[in-house]
Amino acid sequence: MSEERRLIMLPGPTNVPDRVMRAMLKPIINHHGPDFELLHESITHNLKYVFQTQQNAYVLTSSSTGAIECAVGNIVNPGDKVIIPVLGVFSERLKDKIVRHQGKPVEIPVKWGEAPTAEQIERAIKKEKNVKAVAVVYNETSTGVTVRDLPEIGKITKENDVLLLVDAVSIIGGDYLSVDDWNVDLCAIGSQKCLACPPGLAAISVSQEAWETIKNVAGRPYYFDLISIRDYAAKNDTPFTPALPLFYALDEALKMIREEGLEARFKRHETCAKAFYVAFEALGLKPYPSEKVRSNTVVAINAPSGVDGAKVRKLMKEHYKVEIAGGAGKIKQLIFRIGCMGTVSEAETMATVSAFENALKDLNYPVEIGAGVEAAHKVFR
Numbered sequence: 001m002s003e004e005r006r007l008i009m010l011p012g013p014t015n016v017p018d019r020v021m022r023a024m025l026k027p028i029i030n031h032h033g034p035d036f037e038l039l040h041e042s043i044t045h046n047l048k049y050v051f052q053t054q055q056n057a058y059v060l061t062s063s064s065t066g067a068i069e070c071a072v073g074n075i076v077n078p079g080d081k082v083i084i085p086v087l088g089v090f091s092e093r094l095k096d097k098i099v100r101h102q103g104k105p106v107e108i109p110v111k112w113g114e115a116p117t118a119e120q121i122e123r124a125i126k127k128e129k130n131v132k133a134v135a136v137v138y139n140e141t142s143t144g145v146t147v148r149d150l151p152e153i154g155k156i157t158k159e160n161d162v163l164l165l166v167d168a169v170s171i172i173g174g175d176y177l178s179v180d181d182w183n184v185d186l187c188a189i190g191s192q193k194c195l196a197c198p199p200g201l202a203a204i205s206v207s208q209e210a211w212e213t214i215k216n217v218a219g220r221p222y223y224f225d226l227i228s229i230r231d232y233a234a235k236n237d238t239p240f241t242p243a244l245p246l247f248y249a250l251d252e253a254l255k256m257i258r259e260e261g262l263e264a265r266f267k268r269h270e271t272c273a274k275a276f277y278v279a280f281e282a283l284g285l286k287p288y289p290s291e292k293v294r295s296n297t298v299v300a301i302n303a304p305s306g307v308d309g310a311k312v313r314k315l316m317k318e319h320y321k322v323e324i325a326g327g328a329g330k331i332k333q334l335i336f337r338i339g340c341m342g343t344v345s346e347a348e349t350m351a352t353v354s355a356f357e358n359a360l361k362d363l364n365y366p367v368e369i370g371a372g373v374e375a376a377h378k379v380f381r
């Protein structure tokens, strides 16, 4: 296996600053003791800032899927109706989790590349009686779509006494999300995307309204029982052994976010995303999602016809040392996806655009070399 460094422009995991990697070298400590209490307190404090919440937030030793499963498993009783817009691979998976926990998903099918609207959600709540929750993937990583109506959806769920569960895995720390202002009851996230932390940790925020439901769910998972997690967290402890090196890394990554400030961080992501979109358009390629719902953290672009996408990616990775992703699910072969996440800046953006157009040229695609770079460059000036 090569230890050669490449630019990781995947929609997760993403590049991790050396400062965060080095933090993992700290000594192992007793996780039931004063040193861990301080670490836990520091992480929780900064995590609440990232979630923009005054309510509870917990770190989980698992990948992001654990936090989503935790959210579903703690609020769904058998037969409970959960409205779920399905707009790609990750919202389909969220629906599967509702089924696995014996809930009754009420699916709102959404054309891939589009996002559900607040009106659709409102109509579904009114039509179905006794809806327990609405579950939304805020940033659908498989299509590069952000559900821009999320704040409106939160108003509607609040008015109707319905819980709002959000998968913000591929967007938290990279674009606006205010758990408290947007009335998000359970928000599930992961460490390895816009937080610029290694993979392996997840986190969840829980609202007061959610606790009222959680205490009445008898079939709560054992490992992800939020009541037990809450009781341990009150003592800055965890019910099970935490992945200590990753906790150190998350602590450092969250400190870096604090230092930069969320507003500046969102702006940086937005500017880089804009540069990507204009660069690809200059190369004659269209974004996969419709314009209004394009993500600032996952840039999805229709692959040019007549070029083997896998070859483009291989060349970019092996020759230009930049790794991007192909599609997922039914559009696997049809698009490229670029993670515009975490540490992304002008340098990474320009290197990626340059590698992309060079690879196309190498594969004899009729591209005007430099067109993408020039368009992207203007966005940064």
Ligand code: PLP
Pocket: 011, 012, 063, 064, 065, 066, 090, 137, 139, 140, 141, 167, 168, 169, 170, 190
């Ligand atoms: N949800 C979304 C929107 C994602 O993008 C991903 C991973 O890419 C997941 C859930 C699953 O995350 P993990 O693989 O960390 O469990």
